[in-house]
Amino acid sequence: MKRPPRDVEGAHRKLSRRALLLGGMQAAFIGGLAMRMRYMQVDQADQFRLLAEENRVNIRLIPPTRGEVFDRNGAILGQNIPLYRIIIVREDAGDLDKVIGDLSKLVALDPEDVERARTEMRRSPPFLPITLAERVTWDDISKVAVNAPALPGITPEVGLTRVYPQGPDFAHVLGYVGPVSDYDLSQIDDPEPVLRIPRFQIGKVGVEAKRERQLRGKAGAKRVEVNATGRVMRELDRREGQQGADLQLSVDATLQEYVQARLGNESASAVVIDCETGDLRAISSAPSFDPNLFVRGISVADYRSLTEDPYRPLANKSVQGTYPPGSTFKMITALAALESGIVGPDDTVYCPGYLEVSSRRFHCWKRGGHGRIDLLNSLKRSCDVYYYDVALKVGIDRISAMAQKFGLGVRHDLPMSAVASGLAPNRDWKSRVHGQDWLVGDTANASIGQGFMLASPLQLAVMTARLATGRSVTPRLVKSIDGVEQATGAGETIDVNENNLRKLRRAMFSVSNDRRGTAYGSRIIDDAFRLAGKTGTSQVRNITAAERAAGVIRNADLPWERRDHALFVCFAPYDDPKYAVSVVVEHGGGGSKAAAPVARDIMLQALFGGTPPIEAYPRKDRGRIEAQQERMKRERRPRARTDGKDRA
């Protein structure tokens, strides 16, 4: 079957033509591929190289070690201690159930932790270490280490955690740390990447929070090469971080401990300030709580018992709590009067037991009145009418300005949480905030530290230190950062007549050294350490005319939350003031009974740098004081354990 040759020739030519056509198309396509390759590999090479590096290189943070906190004598307040963990790596473990079973025979494992670890393991690549148990004791860790060959994939690991060896004593000053929460992150504009490390701890309140930047330090970083599943192949390089700075506080741990113990179970607070430097030697608030509970993660029940306690243990009363200063404010009123020149130190006022101010009676605490009285006696015996009288002569604006000069109504900048600014009201303030005119009655109330007037125990201590020295002493809490001494708060001389100040100090001296003084019972016998102070009793309720007629109800007969606050401010020694102390006992009753003895004891403790000799106390009190000292020694709370073996 032969085909005509022409047909064959034609078909072959057609084939050749089409083959060449197809070959041309193929060549064009290959050219296109080459151009695409050139475009990607030459023109876009840098961009793709960058992406490849991003793939390959992972930056791992090295968390910095948090700075530690010491008291002024080097006693440790906030410490990093090793924290032992048990880690499991799934790919090394082999039979997971068997390994965990074997481990639980050695170490008590929390089934909840194990379940959580199992879910975590299911979600993550097999080479990733997962925490099986945290806060493991050293004994358990050694058991794991000894049995390592029988426990494949299980390794003990050591990390750091925060511990507060002084426990509740510094809870309000230092605050505490805790793991970073979503809320914390939302509060920071540009959170450092280190904050996203799981279990990384930051300061939540107090110095820990306010000095977070210094304490935290800077995270280091290492660049590691990882493969597609995230396994680290090798370390490329590392940049060391910077450790957090160590802080030294001005506080004296032994004094603070004493103060906390002396305040006991009252709802009270006390501040001891160094008159020369402004150093806060003690700043405590009672009752307190154990900050270590918060580091570990506090249980709901514990937290509820803290928040529902009517004595508010979580509140930092020494800086956050504001109270009507009561009679402790009278020095300011007196000084404003003397400085104005309207009232002389020897001018007298007649006290019939009340003062009629715009047809309303303002009572003196003493029903019968004090009779004719001058400045020194009015302060010593805390006559109210004298102050109503001079205040009306001087006017609220001068008093308010004087209060601010002495640190009332002014926010002192301390690295503590919720430092309150208090209130030293004037006309302007009332019309601005309340939209009402200032009334003379308001001035009368303010003159004895009632009404709108509010001050924190810290402000009262500062006020007393300023009265004692004539300098605008400012409180200092951080003494040094990483060994670098911080500026002291000695302050400039206040622009008031030194003679007037001397008159007031003399009057304060008589309060606690003159037989008729309101705080005579809380005097110091030692001549070198004479105490000058002022009692205060501030009402938290209005006493109606009817009640006054029927006889004012005694504090002891009132429910706790309606009793008066007891206040006392003092400085000592009288001749050369070293410390100023303020004590506020919430709903404690009269200042001379509830607050003054506490302040005196604290002052003696501070002056002697330890338990004072019994001779410093008035003779008739010595037996009682000795018993009290004995009891406090016995009851000294056990310190928080620092060995990290506290697997709660």
Next chain:
Amino acid sequence: MSYLEYTVKSTPTGLRKVFYMNWALTVLLMSVAGVGFLMLYSVAGGSFTPWAEPQMKRFALGLAVMMFVAMVPIWFWRNMAVVAYLISIILLISVEFFGTVGMGAQRWIDIGFMRLQPSELMKITLVMLLAAYYDWLPGNKTSRPFWVLIPVIMILFPTFLVLRQPDLGTSILLMAAGGGLMFLAGVHWAYFAAVIAAGVGLVTAVFQSRGTEWQLLKNYQYRRIDTFLDPSSDPLGAGYHITQSKIALGSGGWTGRGFMQGTQSRLNFLPEKHTDFIFTTLAEEFGFVGGFSLLGLYSLIILFCITTALATKDRFSSLVTLGISINFFLFFAVNMSMVMGLAPVVGVPLPMVSYGGSAMLVLMVAFGLVQSAHIHRPRLGS
């Protein structure tokens, strides 16, 4: 001219045939395979196991098979075309029943020493059958509808079987190669215009049908197309392959990152780095120079096939050789387009380089046919 008219005496006989082989083509094939060994050695982290060594053995076997096929006269293979095609069809059908499921598709049969992928075999036997068909068909009937319908059925039947596995890549390749052969055989261009028009219509239909009950492709195939169209839409999911492949390729630069220095492949960012995506490793480690060289080698192989085909007066030889070159071209063109982000990921290996036994063996058989056509070409005037 038909093989019956060959001047048999003038064709070489016996072992002398070895001297008449197209040795340049053989050397080219060996170079390409060598590139493959090098890359398989590299992606294994500088080790002959698990890929380079078995691949070398297979290539040695492949060379032997190629020699064997080359020694057998081309007219024998012409006669075997129908049988070979039927065997391939039977194997394709049997995959339905005995096939091993790999990567979600039934693609191969385990025949002891190797896994046979009948769809790979089909690519060659289809070419052989069509070449034989057009060798037999008188030229004036080539464009008659009935005589056009017969090869269309020959193409579509295996295509349908492969699509059922499901293997979209290979079925498209089968259709493209078959169509190319029909074009070469001289079928009127109007048919192709019609098919292209229909193809455009089909693509529209494919996309329009999506989400309806009678959708034409599997969901994963739609997703691959989506990913191809916009790889960044799903960078950690399906788009991951294309994105990582482009990064590896692009980061190679002019001269590459150095042998065994490619971070993308060494750190496992590349998927399927020893099979479908091996070209990216080459491009990453040897850069544009390396990638372009391999492209050049492939182009030379195509060029040799075309010259061989044009040099012979035997219609079957020409068509088989060109058909094989089309197949070969489609192989690497689709694979490279895929890794460069020009085509969706369809699972086509890089010929002679990707790790894999049956694809390489089938290709060596195919080149055996090319060699046979070359050795046994009609020689005039003796």
